[in-house]
Amino acid sequence: MPAAAEERLAEYARVWASRGIRAWGEGWWTMPMTVGDQIGRIVGAPPGSVVMHQNVTVAEAIVLSCFDLRGERNRIVYEEPNFPSVRYLHQAQAARGAEIVVCPDDAGVVEALDERTLLVPISHVLFRNGEIQDVEAIVRRAHEVGALVLLDAYQSAGIVPLDVAALDVDFAVGGSVKWLCGGPGAAWLYVRPDLAERLEPTYVGWQAHARPFAFEPELEYAKGAARFLTGTPNVPALYAATPGYDLIEEIGVERIRESSLRQTELLIRLADEAGFEVGSPRDPACRGGTVTVRVPEFEAVHRELGERGILCDFRPDAGLRLGPHYYNSDEELVFAMEQIAEILETGAYERHLGAVARF
Template structure:
């Protein structure tokens, strides 16, 4: 995959921003700037939405009609939460303190409507932690597939089953897993999924999305709407709003074609590669990194079936290694859990070996 992207040397930050596809500049010029220059604008920009929806749908194994573009994950989550009727007897939102902070911010403000937050206690990868939190009072269960600070994978299918048993609505966040590990949406059977293009998908900022299970679409009435949420955006009757029949009811106002044109370039790349081979390569390289360090120093899982694509070393052992990483131009970042290094399909074996050697020598 490396030949398909602009990849800086020693780049281990795909969990933050995925690398630029080499086709992206041409696609931006062809699909966005070209129509703007020629004056064809919306006639040529509108198909970008359908292409994006179809591409995301193919990755998730769902129908394009169940996909709605979003500017970011927070927007998608907000639209989902406020699309559902509030019922006082079912007012608990279950989530994990290991979710990305934006999730907590969005859910906290839902308390204005009467919702109550309930953070699970204990290990979020342990289904018993969720069993203790999900009950008949639960309205929403938010599930992060791959935790951003540790790369642990959560038992999504089992959590969705628990929620379904009490008729709670499930929302699965795949921001840190799509493009890195398999995302079996059909097997999970969630009510909603939210995701981003900015990370492993390499689709860039502004190209996020939500998935709504078909039976949830008709039952959802978003508050944050706009003319593109309408059944016929070009009807232009200010006194007659009707929700779009498909997931576009979650869209809102005027689209931003530029991010979609860039995202479609990335989706073309994903359609051209064997994703199973990409996932296997990532885990093979992670195995090499795991072998370079004592497991007591790891904040991320050692087992391939338990992790995403990020390798996390505990902060307690950072001092000597930190300087060496900077000296060798290793691009990574740090969180409270530790030093984070992500692996992608375009990460070279030489870079993995170099990083593994540094870790082995300086921890």
């Protein structure tokens, strides 16, 4: 947690207590747009093209709500390694008429695209092993056949340079429980400005209205990405999230990436020396911010690490995920790898075997 987040949460309480209902006219109502603009500066999106939602799944559901899935162009083509939450969302669109096509990897996605393709939900960086995907090739092919690309940048924004406008993706999403260090409840949705002018989401609320406080009887869509909003904004989560974004902006993603590449290189070298299997790409051009290390009984090792105060996570079929950020020192990484080796050698992990480790 960024230290300033505590102060921001206290500020939320102060404003709530002292301004009450007046706070809505003093910045609360516009937070999904103003905070979205801050994210825009980090991911290369112009002002007015990014809005905030509770999570990525809600953001993607609003994108899906723009489309009739019963026409000729009804295919959703996605990568199997996408994050499960959005995979479930896309699978569920079959009930609305979509044909779901699942590809093993980014190259497979390029091959699968044709004139029947409506939407192409892909990941910038894979959550399992931190592999960077070939977004350019997918966007090029998608636009050739008239399909729209929805980029999930949850695992890249804040650690890998990202310019959604230069990539020419049609939509992009991400959240803050990762490199942006903003905590839960603060996900972002970018909509390409020309698309935002003509698409009409059917999952829509008063924040998407051109004049919300006129309480007009009929829906008239707002201009820009604001029409992709729903009801009352998520004020406390947005207060808590911005200190993390401030730090990313202050340091700059280019500098963070430089340090990240050096530290993930170090982790790979240490893993090699310890004889651990590395699941993440060795080519720095293909590697995001995470190094996946596959050791025996990694779920139990993860639990023992946690009890020793070393925080990383793991994913089934992937291994331990070590994701150093700008605030981690090289010494911490060396210590973590030494501890993993020690836990394996001494069998300290054994008492956790069979425990249900869900997180």
